[in-house]
Each structure stands twice: as C-alpha cells, then as structure tokens.
Amino acid sequence: MVRGVRSQSGQRLPALRSYMDDVTSLLQTAVCTARLLKRFEELLGWARMRIKPTKSRSLSIRKGVRNDIISFTVDGERIPLLAEQPVRSLGRLYTADLSDSHMPVTVMEQLADGLERIDKSHLPGKLKVWCYQFTLYQRLMWPLKMCEITTSTVLRMDAKESEPFQHRPVWEKDTPSINRDYRQEKARLVLELRDSTDPFVRNTKAPVRTGRKWKAEEAVDQAISRLMHREIVGRTQSGRAGLGWGTAPKFWSKATRKERKDLVIVEVVRSEEEQYKVRALSQRQQGRWTTWEGVVDRTIKWSDMWKMPQARLSFLIRATYDTLPSPSNLSRWYGSEENCQLCNAPNPSLQHILSSCKTALAQGWYRWRHNQVLWKLAEVLEARRLEAAKDHSSTARKLINFVGQGAGAQNITQRERRSLLTPGCDWNLRVDLDRQLKFPPEITTTSLRPDIILWSPSVKAVILAELTVPWE
Known part of the structure; x- marks a missing residue:
C-alpha cells in the first residue's frame, strides 16, 4: 500500500496530486515511489499515453538532507534530478533547495529591467x-x-517603481501599487487556504510568510474583527447626504462565502489606504492634494486619459501636487526671486496665482475664467434639456415582433433612457451670466444667486449648480 507523507498538523497528504497534465507524487520511501511510478506507467499505457522523463524531475530528502544518489527511471530512461535541472511550473521556479531565497533578487532585476526599457522608449508619459x-x-x-517574498523587499520595489510615476495616484486612483496589491493578494491567498474546498489543503494550515513588518494572517484577522464590529455599530451616514442615502452595506453575518472573501480583501486594502493617507498628510509637498476637496475621490479612467490633451493632463497632475514652476517653487528650488506681475507680491504661490491675487480679482480675470466654464456648462445643459423635452413629447414607436414558425410570441420592450431630466417635459434653465440672476419666485423668495438653476413645476424638483475657484 502506498501512502502519502504526514504533515506537521497530523494530516496525511495524498500520494498523488494532479492538475491538468501535471502530476506530483509525494511519498515516504524510495521503494514506494518506484512502485507507484511502475503502476502509474502501466495505467497510462492502457490509455496509450506515456510519461516524459525529460520533462519530469525527482528530489529525495533523507533526514532533512538532500540525497542525490537515489534516482528513478521510467520506461528505462532516467528522470533528471531537481539539482541538475530546475523546473518551472505554474510560473514558479523550483530548485533543489526548495527555497524562494533567490526570488527577491530575481523580481527586483525584472522590475529594474522593465522600468529601464519603458523609460528608454520614445513614448509619451501616459503610454x-x-x-x-x-x-x-x-x-x-x-x-x-506565490513566492515567499518579504514586505521589506516589496517596499523597496514600490519605492523604485514610483520614481518614474510619482504623480500617478492623482489621475488614476485605481492604478496598481505594488505594496497595496501585494498585501491584497497575500490576504486572498490566506483566505483561499483557509476556506479551500479541498480538506487536505484546508487542514494542512500552511502558513503564508510575509516577513516581520506585516503579517497576512494578522491582517486578515483584524479585517474580520473590523467587519464584525461594523455590523454591531450598524449602518451609519457620512457627508452631507441625508440618512439612508446610498446603497445598504453588506454585513458579515448575512454575506455568502464569496462575499465574505471580497469584504475581507476590501477591508485590507482600506486599511492600507488609510496608512497611505496618514503618510501623505505628513508630507508638505507630496501631500498637498489631501487638502483639496474632492481630489481624493476623483478618478480619471483610461478612457478619459486618451481624450485629454497631454498639456492639460500635465497641468492637472502638477497643479495637484503643486510642482508647477510658480515663483514660490522657483525660489525654493533655485533661490530665485520674482514678484507677482499684477500685484507685485513677493514669490507668489500657486494658490495666489489661481485664486488669491487681489489685483486679478479686481480686474475681473477670475470672473472671466468662471464665466467661460459656466458658458460651457450652460450649453451642455441646454442641449440636454431640449433633448429631454423632445424625448418626452415624442411617442415611442411600437416594435413589430417577428415570430418564427412554431415559436411563441415574445414581449420585447425598449430600454428607457433615464437621467435627472427624464421625468417631466417642462424643465426651465437659468444661468447667472450677462445679467443678474433672479431666483424663480414660484419656488421661494431669496437673495441667493446660484450659478445655474434647473427646475420643473410638474415634477416639483430643483437642481442647483455652483462653481468654485480651483484651489477650493
């Protein structure tokens, strides 16, 4: 009888494990291995298949020491030792020492070589x-x-990776970070081992080693504790929205197995994002974006990236991090002195140039910029308002459903386009341009002057829009 080895937890592992066309055997003695190979060769022969010794590897360990004397044969051909020819399986390189000590250096070299190739290419920055x-x-x-790479190595990789892409988090919040996604994948690996449907994998309790700075098992346990505590607290509301606004959260006790896994991974990533924001707050220049309202929640997708001109994208990123060549930055970098060309303020900052120069405010430059943006918004809203009124007044065309011979009739309905202006056809628009805007008296009497007012008497709904200066 051929039996597998016994793990440290007392679980006896199966003698054979197979995945697709790969088979792995783990036995206690060389005699059992030879007997298993012979029987396995007979079974494959009945199926008109055979083992390829050149693609196979063998490894024998006796009392914790590798034994290169023992070798195995298949159909009279010797199987190479793992010490002679390392093998790669499922993206992982297996060597005779069964260690991942060489992987940190290998991955770092792969990262450095890839970044150098990308940097030397003649492509624009976003490409x-x-x-x-x-x-x-x-x-x-x-x-x-998959490999045992410590958190310290990942942090060094993250620092090296961020050198050519220092301003990446502004324009793409979901852009991958090596450190963040490393912790996410390690947490997912912990959950896959704990909740595996295979009892041998689940009961083995294989550890996930990540070094001393951060431990995946502890992070998963803390995430589960936070999710349970959040369920005890119940649903809360943050921001200016009213109670009950938004989708209801998924609580731990009512979540399925897959949903619990997703909740834990999201919680681990959220914890890492909190630490990232804490570090950003302590940085004067790189963390300047944390003081801007709405910048953290803004996400520019790749579809927006391709439509945005390179100069505008560069200005957006550099303005958010305050790395534009403003007089204050030039004074900090090169020691130069320059005054504001309008008010003669010494070494004006980016905030002064964009929204704080009193002379520019008095001369109407800020108002002109404000009105240019408002004109564009008014044009788009007016087009949408007319389109909504036209769609509401026109009757939907009745579709003719052709039915094949012997088939039953099917009900096919057109998908209705929904928007804020869909209900009702009497939307009115007022914009605070050219002349002073007056709030509609049928709504209320007030002296407030929002930039844009959209209201519908039939729906009894009002939409207000107010622009602000860039630095706010």
Whole structure:
C-alpha cells in the first residue's frame, strides 16, 4: 500500500496530486515511489499515453538532507534530478533547495529591467504608464503572490517603481501599487487556504510568510474583527447626504462565502489606504492634494486619459501636487526671486496665482475664467434639456415582433433612457451670466444667486449648480 507523507498538523497528504497534465507524487520511501511510478506507467499505457522523463524531475530528502544518489527511471530512461535541472511550473521556479531565497533578487532585476526599457522608449508619459500597468506589473504580481517574498523587499520595489510615476495616484486612483496589491493578494491567498474546498489543503494550515513588518494572517484577522464590529455599530451616514442615502452595506453575518472573501480583501486594502493617507498628510509637498476637496475621490479612467490633451493632463497632475514652476517653487528650488506681475507680491504661490491675487480679482480675470466654464456648462445643459423635452413629447414607436414558425410570441420592450431630466417635459434653465440672476419666485423668495438653476413645476424638483475657484 502506498501512502502519502504526514504533515506537521497530523494530516496525511495524498500520494498523488494532479492538475491538468501535471502530476506530483509525494511519498515516504524510495521503494514506494518506484512502485507507484511502475503502476502509474502501466495505467497510462492502457490509455496509450506515456510519461516524459525529460520533462519530469525527482528530489529525495533523507533526514532533512538532500540525497542525490537515489534516482528513478521510467520506461528505462532516467528522470533528471531537481539539482541538475530546475523546473518551472505554474510560473514558479523550483530548485533543489526548495527555497524562494533567490526570488527577491530575481523580481527586483525584472522590475529594474522593465522600468529601464519603458523609460528608454520614445513614448509619451501616459503610454509609458499604460505599458507598465498592463504588461510589466501583471508579470510581477504572480511571483509576489506565490513566492515567499518579504514586505521589506516589496517596499523597496514600490519605492523604485514610483520614481518614474510619482504623480500617478492623482489621475488614476485605481492604478496598481505594488505594496497595496501585494498585501491584497497575500490576504486572498490566506483566505483561499483557509476556506479551500479541498480538506487536505484546508487542514494542512500552511502558513503564508510575509516577513516581520506585516503579517497576512494578522491582517486578515483584524479585517474580520473590523467587519464584525461594523455590523454591531450598524449602518451609519457620512457627508452631507441625508440618512439612508446610498446603497445598504453588506454585513458579515448575512454575506455568502464569496462575499465574505471580497469584504475581507476590501477591508485590507482600506486599511492600507488609510496608512497611505496618514503618510501623505505628513508630507508638505507630496501631500498637498489631501487638502483639496474632492481630489481624493476623483478618478480619471483610461478612457478619459486618451481624450485629454497631454498639456492639460500635465497641468492637472502638477497643479495637484503643486510642482508647477510658480515663483514660490522657483525660489525654493533655485533661490530665485520674482514678484507677482499684477500685484507685485513677493514669490507668489500657486494658490495666489489661481485664486488669491487681489489685483486679478479686481480686474475681473477670475470672473472671466468662471464665466467661460459656466458658458460651457450652460450649453451642455441646454442641449440636454431640449433633448429631454423632445424625448418626452415624442411617442415611442411600437416594435413589430417577428415570430418564427412554431415559436411563441415574445414581449420585447425598449430600454428607457433615464437621467435627472427624464421625468417631466417642462424643465426651465437659468444661468447667472450677462445679467443678474433672479431666483424663480414660484419656488421661494431669496437673495441667493446660484450659478445655474434647473427646475420643473410638474415634477416639483430643483437642481442647483455652483462653481468654485480651483484651489477650493
């Protein structure tokens, strides 16, 4: 009888494990292994299949020491030892020492080589970031998840990766971060081992080693505790929205197995994001974006990136991090002195230039910029208002459903386009341009002057829009 080895937890592992066309055997003695190979060769022969010794590897360990004397044969051909020819399976390189000590150096070299190739390419900045995100980054995450690479190594990789892409988090909140996604994948690996449907994998209790700075098992346990505590607290509301606004959260006790896994991973990522924001708050220049309202929640997708001109994108990123060549930055970088060209203020900052110069305010430059944006918004809203009124007045065309011979009739309905202006056809628009805006008296009497007012008497709904200066 051939039996598998017994693990430290007391669980006896199966003698054979197979995945697709790969088979792994783990036995206690060389005699059992030879007997199993012979029987396995007979069974494959009945199916007109055979084992390829050149693609197979063998490893014998006796009392914790590798034994290269013992070898095995299949159909008279010797199976190479793992010490002679390392093998790669499922993206992981297996060597004779059964250790991942070489992987940190290998992954770091792969990252450095990939970044150098991307940096030397003659592509614009956003295409370089695209190449990194969808090519190099995907190749790095698999060994980081499967191999035993410490958190210290990942932090060094994250620092090296962020050098050519220092301003990435502003324009793409969901852009991958090596450190953040490393913790996410390790947490997912912990849950996969704990909740595996295979009892041998689940009962083995294999540890996930990530070093001393951060431990995946502890992070998962803390995330589960926070989710349970959140369920005790109940549903809360933050921001200016009323009670009950938004979708109801999914609580731990009512979540399915897959939903619990997703909740834990999201909680681990949220914890990492909180630490990232704490570090950003302590940085004067790089953390300037944390003081801007709405910047943290803004996400610019790749579809927006391709439509945005390179100069506008560059200004958006550099203005958010306050790295534009303003007089205050030039004084800090090069020691130069320059006054504001309008009010002669010494070394004006970006905030002064965008929204705090009193002379520009008195001359109407800020009002002109404000009105230019307001004109564009008014044009778009007026077009949408007329389109909504036209769609409401026109009757829906009745579709003719053709039915095949012997088939029954099917009800096909057109999908209705929904928007804020869909209900009702009497939407009115007023914009605070050219002349002073007066609030509609049928709504209320007030001296307030919002930039845009949209209201519908039939629906009894009012939409207000107010622009603000860039620095706010």
